[in-house]
Amino acid sequence: MSTAVSRSASRPLAILLSFVLAIAGLLVVPSPASAAPGDVTGGSASWGVDAAWRAMFSSPTMRSATGGASIASGDMPTWPVTTGSSWDAASGSGTVQLAGAVRLGYLTGAPIPGSTSGNYVYLNNPTISISGSTGTISAQSAGSSHELNPELPMAGLATRTIATLDLSGMTPTEVDGTLTWPAVPVAIAAGGTEILASYASADDLSATKRAVGSALDPITFSITREAPLTATTTSLTVSPVGGAVAGDDVTLTAEVAPSIDGTVQFRSGPDALGAPVTVVAGVASLTVDTLATATHSLAAVFTPADAGYAGSASAAVDFPVVATAPTRGAAWGLSTYLNSANFGRPNPSPANFVAPAGFDPATRVSTWGSPTVVSNADGTVTLNFSGATLNHAGTGGNWLRLADLSATLDAQGNGVVSAVVSYGTVPGTPPSIPYDASTAVTVRGPERVDLVTLSGNAVSPVAAPGGSTWSGLTGLWDADFLAFLAGGDGAAAWGYASTVTNTGAADRKPAPPHVHPPERADLRAVRDGRRVGSLHVPELGELRPPQPVGRELRRPDDVRRVNPRDDVHLGRHGRQPESHDHGLLPGFVAQPRWDGRQLAPPRRPPGDRRRVGRRRRLGSRLLRDRARHAPEHPVQRLHRGHRAWSGARRCRDADGQRRRADLGARRGDPRGSAGPVG
Structure with missing residues (x-):
């Protein structure tokens, strides 16, 4: 669905051609795939800690469970899984958060674990952490063994890592969305040795400290997950490609896969662009013209309507908005020699330019305007520009006119720049002869001539605000242009032809033109190197080769x-x-x-021996006379070949070639028969 928000000069030795293509293109940035693991909603853990310890303190008065924990069958402590738990099956890692407190053993005096003596171990809100084949059990814990061993003073209440888990070789079983890890081996950790003493028997009064790594009872735990959400992806397309001019329309298009119902909120940084847009057939778009002059970080955030799908966001697109639009047209100074202001040279004469051509005196660059784009059948595009420039030398009256500049380029930036060229002189007295169109004499032209040949390039247009920039293209003066200026067909050479060369000084070689085609010309096929069959240009309609x-x-x-x-x-x-x-x-x-x-002349029916009229005989004699004294006319050659062929067709035996030659000689052909002409 689409909505819109309305607004209230050095020169290189070889040519370096830069085309700034103001085009309507597309920049597509896909978002990374969003993971959507199911949330953990339940489960439990059963762990007796140590069977020998529980046997010593088996009386119901010597154990307790609070806060959701319980002691199953009066012996096995069990904790429920609570919020904060997670599980990622792909990496085999997760956290199982348990709720409740369990005490095994007895307290002396007030029942305050960690501050009251006795023989007990206390575990509150244990946490099981899993990372691949290993894991840990930690809890808010306390313990005491009547300080029967100096190494075991009463342990105050604190969060400790009590034990480690060995999950190597274990794969949880899954039934109806519940994963279960049965009888996972457990070993005591350093924190566990501070709160859990060891007794040889129930009658033993000598508590000893456990060794780190010694075995404890195995633990069995499970988690229940919601059905995993289906992942979605969102990609963002911004048009025009590369940036825009402040106040111009900018279209943001989001594509959502898979195609499901929902809305897309377009954003520029933290700011929302308009209201959320409804997704229709997997697409939502928004057109705005209110983007301020700056570089905007554009993004699209998708919110699904179906709770079984996860939302997603596109990657951000940096989109510059500039204050001034690039000039549409072509700008070129020809060469350093021809665009100078030095006396005695054929310098630009802006007063004699034909609009929309113009001249920038600061950069000494001439311009052509009113650009159009045409797609060619061979996969190239031709950029056409209107207007005429004139270079004039007052010292001798020589002038050179370039009109309707054109550039034909392929996907790599190779091709040719041409123009309608003419040159001549203006009569007058040197050294100061002004240009006068009424007295100017055209020596040669106007004629479209290839000016510069671009070759050896492998450059694609680069997106820029208001269009794309095509730069780094090299080339030299075309041989046709050099030959045109050298004169011919009775025309004298241009007076400054020697200053246009590829082998002389650097200032005689071509300077870099800059070309700005129409804003909406679609040159994506050229950038991608594809063959162009037709091209839509709004100013011209559909153009086909x-x-x-x-x-x-x-x-x-x-x-x-x-x-x-x-x-x-x-x-x-x-x-x-x-x-x-x-x-x-x-x-x-x-x-x-x-x-x-x-x-071929018409043949008479077989057996027709009627005499040939005088005109026919005279015509045959004239043909023979012309054959003796003049180059043979194509029609004569055809008639001669027909006669020989007509006679030879009746010769069917093996030596038909000889008979055909004899037959031609008998009919008066002074050259003999050369056979049919094809």
């Missing part, structure tokens, strides 16, 4: 006109295309394979 039409694509310069009357093109390899009005990419035509039959 173009699908090829036809079986082959060729450029127009690979096409020859066969017949001026026919709208048919013939490729270099003897293939006739179909009609190419299929909405293909500009500059391309469809070129399916051709079987060589469609342009």
Whole structure:
């Protein structure tokens, strides 16, 4: 369920490309699995301490039990399990808290254990502690043996570890949720020797001190547990990824597994964000726009509606909120040489920029704006920016314009940066020639040219407030850009072409552009290295890569006109295309394979010996004359091949190759028959 809360400049030797991608993404942080052991609700422990001691003091007046403890059958002390007990089956550890007091023996005078003499041992609220194969028994205890042994003075009331347990090789039995440890071996500990003397017999009046580790009676104890709770996990998703700008919507989405009913309370640190949100189909979400400028520790706490499930909380997500949104667009200074303010260089001319392009005089960086994102069929994305910049040198009037910057990148940050490039001059008298658009002469362009080639990178975008930062991408000037500036096709080179190089001084090499695509462009597939089939951009709708039409694509310069009357093109390899009005990419035509039959002249029926008209004979003679004096036309070659093929088809014997050659010679082909052309 979703709810919302409404608001009341140094340059590297090689290019270092940083793309700040303001995108809508997802950051998912799962919570650790929560353990849900069952609570201990009951149980008991039976321990006679020492059978010989009990035999000496067997009279009912020489033993007592209070506070919930009892002496079963008049002989065996028993304590009930009380609150504070726990058991973790996974680690085999726990605490069994018992309630009540038991005295074995007699008191002299007032019945105050620990301050009254007599022959007794006193145990109050014993605790059994278990850790794997070992354990202990401790209690508030006291004891006296009439000080018959100087080593055994009367022990005052204190909490002591009385005995140790040997649980090695023992596995508790479980029946209906009750675990029982039967007859666990017990040995006296140092604290027990202070309160429990030893007598050789009932008639012995000489008390001796027990040795640590000597055996006592075994103990049997049990615990009863509630049915264990089913664990749940909660994961938190925060969008946009990496942070946001103050006042922007931030969506928190919690996913609970297994999918059960309950509520999720979203929090920023100790503060609740809105009211608890009902979980529907395992999901609860909340959109807020009130997060202040700071780094927030966001979390989701799930409370189940079913008492048989344990609650859970997600891990905290550190989410920064910044005061100012990053600029959308591309920023680039081309190179240190081209973005300088030195006299005599082609420096940026902001007055002649075309919006939304701009210029920052402090950093000497030009910008392009209005970004869009397009997904390509090969798994790359193309980031497009609008605007045009102009660099102009007043000393000679040379100018260079870059419009509509574009960057095509793959998942590793490799690709190309391009722009629509043109250059020229402005007539005037050096050394101070102002740029005048009305008199400016374009020498070459405009033409889209690859400016910089990025290669050797293995960098993914890193989340940042308002988007992601793509940095550390290296590359060099593209060969197409260098060739374009060098001139060609009758155009002179740009006057400063020598200052754009990959092998010269560091200031002639490309500087790092910074690109800020739209805030909601989804580039997760690029970050994950997956193929992109289509990409949703809110400004443009659903964009899908173009699908090829036809079986082959060729450029127009690979096409020859066969017949001026026919709208048919013939490729270099003897293939006739179909009609190419299929909405293909500009500059391309469809070129399916051709079987060589469609342009062949019609054959006469067998036995038709009608004379061929004068026009036909004249046409044949013209073809032969052209064959002698000019390069053979493709149609002529096809006709010649057809004639040879038509004659040769009647030769079926083993030396058909020879007869086919002879037949071609008899028909007046000065070159002889070369066989059919395919």
